[in-house]
Every structure is written in C-alpha cells, then in structure tokens.
Amino acid sequence: MLEWLRFVIAALLILAGLCFVISSVVGVYRFKYVLNRMHAAALGDTLGILLIVLGLVVKGGLSLTSCKALLLVVLWWLSSPVASHLISRLEVTTNQHLEENMAVKTESDPHKEVEA
Amino acid sequence: MGNLFNNYEEACAIILFGIGFTTLLLHRNMIKKIIGFSMMDSAIYLFLAAKGYIAGRKAPIVVSVSVTALMLALTVRLYRRYHTLDIDEITMQARREEA
Amino acid sequence: MAKQRNDYENSWFPRLQRWIAQGGTRLSDQMTEELSEASDAHRVLSAEDVARREVEQAVHQLEIQEHEAALYERAHQWGRTKGAKLIRAFYAVLAVLMCVSVIAVLLTTVSNLPSFGGENNPINNEVSQRYIEKGLQETGAVNIVAGMILDYRAFDTLGESHVLFIAACAVMILLRLSDSGDPRQLSRERMEAEANDRLYEPKNDIILQRVAGILVPIIMLFGVYVLFNGHLGPGGGFSGGAVIGAGLILYLNAYGFAATERFFTIKTFRAVSFIALAFYALAKSYSFFCGANHLNSGIGLGTPGDIFSSGLILYLNIAVGMVVACTMYAFYTLFRKGDM
Numbered sequence: 001m002l003e004w005l006r007f008v009i010a011a012l013l014i015l016a017g018l019c020f021v022i023s024s025v026v027g028v029y030r031f032k033y034v035l036n037r038m039h040a041a042a043l044g045d046t047l048g049i050l051l052i053v054l055g056l057v058v059k060g061g062l063s064l065t066s067c068k069a070l071l072l073v074v075l076w077w078l079s080s081p082v083a084s085h086l087i088s089r090l091e092v093t094t095n096q097h098l099e100e101n102m103a104v105k106t107e108s109d110p111h112k113e114v115e116a
Numbered sequence: 117m118g119n120l121f122n123n124y125e126e127a128c129a130i131i132l133f134g135i136g137f138t139t140l141l142l143h144r145n146m147i148k149k150i151i152g153f154s155m156m157d158s159a160i161y162l163f164l165a166a167k168g169y170i171a172g173r174k175a176p177i178v179v180s181v182s183v184t185a186l187m188l189a190l191t192v193r194l195y196r197r198y199h200t201l202d203i204d205e206i207t208m209q210a211r212r213e214e215a
Numbered sequence: 216m217a218k219q220r221n222d223y224e225n226s227w228f229p230r231l232q233r234w235i236a237q238g239g240t241r242l243s244d245q246m247t248e249e250l251s252e253a254s255d256a257h258r259v260l261s262a263e264d265v266a267r268r269e270v271e272q273a274v275h276q277l278e279i280q281e282h283e284a285a286l287y288e289r290a291h292q293w294g295r296t297k298g299a300k301l302i303r304a305f306y307a308v309l310a311v312l313m314c315v316s317v318i319a320v321l322l323t324t325v326s327n328l329p330s331f332g333g334e335n336n337p338i339n340n341e342v343s344q345r346y347i348e349k350g351l352q353e354t355g356a357v358n359i360v361a362g363m364i365l366d367y368r369a370f371d372t373l374g375e376s377h378v379l380f381i382a383a384c385a386v387m388i389l390l391r392l393s394d395s396g397d398p399r400q401l402s403r404e405r406m407e408a409e410a411n412d413r414l415y416e417p418k419n420d421i422i423l424q425r426v427a428g429i430l431v432p433i434i435m436l437f438g439v440y441v442l443f444n445g446h447l448g449p450g451g452g453f454s455g456g457a458v459i460g461a462g463l464i465l466y467l468n469a470y471g472f473a474a475t476e477r478f479f480t481i482k483t484f485r486a487v488s489f490i491a492l493a494f495y496a497l498a499k500s501y502s503f504f505c506g507a508n509h510l511n512s513g514i515g516l517g518t519p520g521d522i523f524s525s526g527l528i529l530y531l532n533i534a535v536g537m538v539v540a541c542t543m544y545a546f547y548t549l550f551r552k553g554d555m
Contacts, residue, residue, distance in 0.1 A: 120322065131318060133318075134315070137317065138310065178539070179375070181379075183382075185382055185386055
C-alpha cells in the first residue's frame with residue numbers, strides 16, 4: 001500500500017513539473033517580445049525543476065542520493081534567476097526600440113514611469 | 117539491411133551527422149554554419165561512444181571546443197571587417213575589392 | 216501531303232525548254248551583260264550625300280548601342296533577382312541530394328557493421344582485456360579510464376593538451392588588440408574595446424556580486440575536488456579544469472577586470488601554461504622514441520584508493536587541469552575584450 005501511494009505521489013509531482021516546463025517552452029516560442037519570453041523561461045524553469053526533483057526524491061526514498069538531488073535544486077535556484085536577470089538587463093540597455101512597445105521604469109526615479 | 121536496426125545508436129549518429137552537414141551547407145548565416153559543425157561533432161562522439169571506444173574519452177570533446185573557438189574567432193574578425201554575417205555578401209564584397 | 220507549288224512555269228523543266236527554244240545563250244554573253252549592269256551603280260557621290268549617309272549611320276549606331284545596353288540591363292536585373300533565386304533553389308536541392316547520398320552510403324556501412332555488444336566483435340580484443348584485467352594492478356588507479364589515458368596512452372593526452380594550447384594561441388593571434396604600432400591607433404582601439412565592454416557587460420551588478428560571492432568558492436572547491444580525484448572516480452584533468460575555468464569566468468563577470476587583474480594577468484597565463492605543459496612533456500614525451508612504453512617514474516604506486524597513489528597520474532592530472540582552466544578563461548576574455 002505504501003509503495004503504491006509513494007508511486008502515485010511521485011507520478012503526480014513529476015507530471016505537474018512537466019506541465020510547468022511545457023508551458024514555459026510554449027511561452028518561449030509564442031511570445032512576441034524578448035522580455036515576455038524571458039519571463040516565461042525563467043519562471044517555468046525554477047518551479048518545474050523543484051517539482052520534478054521532489055517527485056524523484058519521493059520515489060527513491062530518503063537517502064544520501066536524494067539529499068544530493070535537493071542540493072542540486074539549491075544550486076539551480078541560485079544560478080538560473082541571476083542568468084535571466086543579466087540577459088534581461090542586456091536587452092533593456094541595448095534595445096533602441098524598447099520604448100515603442102513597453103513602459104520602462106528608469107532607474108533614477110523609480111516612481112516615475114516613462115510611458116510609450 | 118543487415119544490422120541496421122540492431123545498431124540503431126550508430127544509425128542515429130549517422131543521421132545526426134547528415135543533419136549537421138545539411139545545416140552547414142544550406143544556411144547563409146555563418147553562426148548557423150558553426151552550429152551545424154558542432155552538431156557534426158556531437159554525432160561523432162555519439163558514434164564513438166556507441167562503438168565502445170574506452171581510451172581518450174574526454175579527448176574528442178576538447179577538440180570540439182578548440183575548433184568551435186577558432187571558428188568563432190574567425191567569424192568575429194570577418195564581421196568587424198565586412199559588417200555582415202552573410203557568406204554570399206562577404207564573397208561578393210571580397211571579389212569586388214580584388215578587382 | 217507534299218508541298219503544293221503554284222509556279223510550274225518557273226520550275227526547271229519549263230525553263231530548260233525556253234532556254235533551248237531561244238537558242239541558248241552563251242556564257243560570255245551573260246558575263247558582258249552583268250558587267251554592263253554593274254557599271255550603272257557607280258555614280259559619283261556628292262559631299263552632301265556622304266555627310267547624310269554618315270549621320271544616318273551614327274544614329275543607327277546609337278540605336279544599336281542603346282538596344283544592347285537595355286538588353287544587358289534586363290539580363291543583369293533578372294540575374295540579380297530571379298536568377299539568384301533560381302540558383303539558390305538549385306543549390307539547395309543539390310545540397311540536400313548530396314547529403315542524402317552521403318547518409319545513404321554511411322548507413323549501408325553501418326548495416327554491415329557487427330552487432331552492437333556482440334562478443335566476437337573485433338573491438339573486444341586482447342588489448343582491452345589486458346587493460347581491464349591488469350589496469351588496477353599496473354597503474355594503481357581505481358578509475359581505469361584515468362589509468363588508461365594518463366598511463367598507458369599518456370602521449371595521446373600530451374597531444375590533446377597541446378591542441379588546447381595551440382587553439383588558445385590562435386585565438387589570441389586573431390583577437391588580441393595589437394601591442395605594437397602607432398600609439399594613437401592603439402589607444403583608440405583600447406578605448407573602443409573599453410566602451411563596448413562597458414555598454415554590453417554588467418558592471419557592479421549587485422545581484423550578481425552577492426550570488427557570485429556565494430557560488431565562486433563552491434565552484435572552485437568542487438573543481439579542485441574533481442581534479443584531485445581523477446584517479447579514484449570519474450573526473451580528472453579535463454573536467455576539473457573546465458570547472459575551475461568556469462569559476463574564474465564567473466569571478467571576472469561579477470567583479471570586473473580590475474579585481475581579476477590582481478591575481479590573473481597575461482603573465483600568469485603564460486607562466487602557468489608553460490610550466491604545466493613543460494612538466495607534462497618532460498614526464499612523458501620520450502614515449503615517442505620508446506614505442507609508447509615508459510620508464511619507471513620512481514614514484515611508488517601506493518595503495519589503491521589513497522589520494523597519493525598511482526604514481527605520476529595525480530601530478531599529470533593537475534598539469535592538464537591547469538592548462539584547460541587557463542585556456543577556458545583565455546577564450547572568454549579574448550572574445551569579450553581582446554585583452555587579458
């Protein structure tokens with residue numbers, strides 16, 4: 001009984017993680033502007049990988065290997081959002097036609113919005 | 117047909133090699149040609165690993181990094197000189213400058 | 216149906232009959248007739264006639280030239296637009312055909328290869344048997360792969376690390392800002408590189424600096440661990456060197472060139488690469504002359520599983536790892552700024 005329950009919970013977690021990752025991939029292919037695509041890629045990745053690794057931990061039982069897998073998730077959470085932040089920052093600094101399509105908050109006065 | 121479906125790893129490696137070769141030939145953008153080259157490299161590693169080549173396991177990957185770095189350096193220099201990445205444009209401009 | 220001809224009177228038999236009926240002319244009579252005809256065409260041309268004829272000819276020439284020019288223009292225009300498309304389509308079809316034929320030839324070769332994992336394959340011969348059976352005993356390395364690439368076939372790895380170094384040198388030749396030449400051009404190139412760098416790369420990004428402060432020590436520690444445990448588990452020179460190089464790149468990205476120049480400059484790169492490669496070459500390059508057998512290095516094999524076991528493998532791993540780390544860092548900084 002416990003084995004079956006463990007299998008079901010692991011399968012549900014992995015399927016949920018897969019849904020998040022697939023929706024982020026669909027977002028990357030279908031959005032029109034770079035910042036929207038970046039948003040889809042960054043958010044879907046972090047939650048998706050957490051759910052998938054949790055599913056694997058539940059399936060394999062708690063052991064040294066599962067602790068290493070959770071450490072993997074910590075490393076991913078540290079590095080992936082910083083990478084997305086840097087890419088988006090590059091896009092904002094180098095795109096000349098940015099103001100035509102979206103409202104940009106300049107750094108000097110965060111309460112003043114530059115409207116398109 | 118022989119052993120074609122038994123050795124499906126090697127067959128997949130060959131098909132990947134062919135796809136990389138087609139990419140190398142058909143695109144005009146140089147970065148896409150370099151991507152095709154890298155696909156051919158990966159296909160060769162897959163073939164070697166499927167054949168069970170034990171010695172020199174990490175060596176081919178090092179060669180691929182060096183080749184890609186050299187090709188990208190050449191592309192950067194070409195871009196600075198001709199301001200385009202299209203190989204047809206570059207050939208036309210070079211021939212015009214010769215004449 | 217045959218061609219119908221309406222002039223029976225002008226065909227050859229009635230003409231023959233008429234000629235005979237006239238008594239036949241002689242050839243000399245015909246020739247004198249023709250001569251007297253031609254002399255009528257020789258008339259003296261007056262000056263106005265000559266000028267008029269020249270003007271007509273000049274106009275005619277101009278028309279012909281314009282006609283030709285228009286023809287060429289149309290041909291080139293077609294060549295530039297539709298002709299180019301046609302040739303591109305033709306080239307694409309030919310390229311795909313050639314690739315398909317290459318794939319077909321290679322696939323027939325694959326189908327004639329021995330089965331995957333079969334026991335009578337030529338690849339499972341006595342060489343690999345010996346490596347697997349006696350690897351631990353002769354090299355002292357628990358990781359058979361490391362024992363093989365750094366002990367039995369050490370001169371292969373010598374070539375590999377030299378390939379990396381040569382690639383770094385070639386990229387340096389292509390991309391490094393020129394050191395000599397007139398100082399005005401040099402400083403302008405440097406200022407351009409600095410301006411590009413400042414625009415496209417993050418400078419003093421607070422998020423990046425905080426996270427790099429946590430991650431870089433972990434990455435370096437992990438890289439050193441992978442490097443030192445090459446003979447005990449998976450890892451070794453190339454992987455460990457790549458991880459250390461990645462750590463260096465992250466440090467450079469977070470803290471900028473000024474902070475990295477404090478411990479890693481072009482002189483460091485030269486010194487580390489040279490010492491590592493020279494050590495490796497001194498240790499193993501005589502294998503070219505000894506037929507890939509090597510002498511006893513004098514360093515004991517130790518007990519397997521210790522970190523100081525397996526003779527020279529640990530030190531060769533460290534040398535290869537240093538070269539790989541320096542090369543990765545050199546690639547990054549040469550592509551980014553052109554200087555180290």
